[in-house]
Amino acid sequence: MTLPTPLDMFDIRGKVALITGASGAFGAVAARVLAGAGARLVLAAGDASALAAIARECREAGAGVHEANARPDSEAACDALVAQAVSGFGALDILVVASGMNKVAKIDEMTPDTFLSVMDANVTQSWLMARAATRQMKAQGRGGKIVLVSSARGLLGHPAGYTAYCASKSAVDGITKALGCELGPTGITVNAIAPTVFRSPLTQWMFDDTDNAKAVREGFLARVPKGRLGEPEDLAGPLLFLSSKASDFYTGHILYADGGYTAG
Template sequence: MSEITPTLRDPLSMFDVRDNVAIITGASGAFGRACALTLGALGNKLVLVSGSEDELAEVLTEVKEVGGDAVTMKRRPDALGDAEAIRDFALQTYGKIDQLVIASGYNKAGFIQEMDYEDWQAVMDANVRGAWFMAKAVGTYWIENEIKGKMLMMSSVRGRHGNISGYTAYCTSKGGSDALTRVLATEWGQYGITVNSIAPTVFRSKLTAWMWSDDPVGQATKQRSLARIPLKRLAEAEDLMGMALYLLSPASDFCTGQIMYVDGGFTAG
């Protein structure tokens, strides 16, 4: 008989993230906050980054309520210097970085014939350029120090599918994010670094709250979305956390370059 390995004797050990250190950008958003609470409750140390100091303070309080160890930094990765400052703050605070969660993002809807170029570029900057800066800053540290880090980005089914609601900027940015995931995975695989993305359909957040309201347009949009989802409901941020934990823990050590669709079946039909 084959030997029963320690991992097979204790399968939950594959999801052990205790004493790891994670940077989470966009930590005050719905996905970033859920990641912070999930990882914090499991003993992951956290560097929470966002452009909103008040919202960061709220997330920090919640992380501490679940027993987490975290610090905050009010900053956006708008330039490489910002990303390097975030990286250096994490290293000064905890001495290492094991995971990078890029949860920051932005959308500005508008049909191409009506949309200003500046609005399109702002979406691309927030969703692609900022991720590239963070990847460069943290990835350089990992490679130079021979650390087998884990990078997780926030994508969307809109990186694969179009949308009739004026998403030329958002869909394009998420397609770019997906390509960045794959190419970094191929470049960094030799160093043992994994790079993956989670791609949900609509989930409840500040950006989508109007779809949960009584607004007629919001309700119509919600029903149109539900018609494409076999599970017949929209998502909560918590629905994404099982996949996030998998991709940030040793359980996913042989998984890289993947766009993981956590979408209620949207992309199946």
């Protein structure tokens, strides 16, 4: 048996990728990685100026880019994003759902509307985007790659008012596993990347040299075998793997990018 050339297994040059939440912490990493790997991109985000900035960066890396100032917050919006990929580049090969949110509050202080808003952003919108992409990928008849974004909090609880977030990421894990089973015969793989804390504008304070940051960081790192917090590049390899034919036999998996946090 002859194995494929190793680098060819990770080759996504010319593939069409749609990334939601493209201006956010994970979405921007995804955009940079897939652009650098030669994919053609449809970048979607609700923040127009931040979207323009990441789109410009991807174009400077040589990628073809279409911008969509939109969130996947309805069936029509999700269908329109897939349609934009098809009209702009003729197909859809890779979907990365990096949009989402967290709202932190103790359960006795959280309103039902707040809980439902987190579930909608993280669960319903992931399901709607996966649904829209699945229809297109099935019609193309050549498989495809769907990558959702979960979290270590989909597996583990958190004491600081994370009931909505933990529940939502557990649901994303369930969608990933169920769709992995459902779509296996079609050649469409469905997997999720589940980071723990990694460097982003929202978490930069944890990396700072203040007494509070040190205390929080040291308490967290006591649970991380690798002994450090995550960096954006720690998400790059897993994403490229799940977006390429190297992962053709992998579906329904939750890939923890966590330095061993969930292993202990």
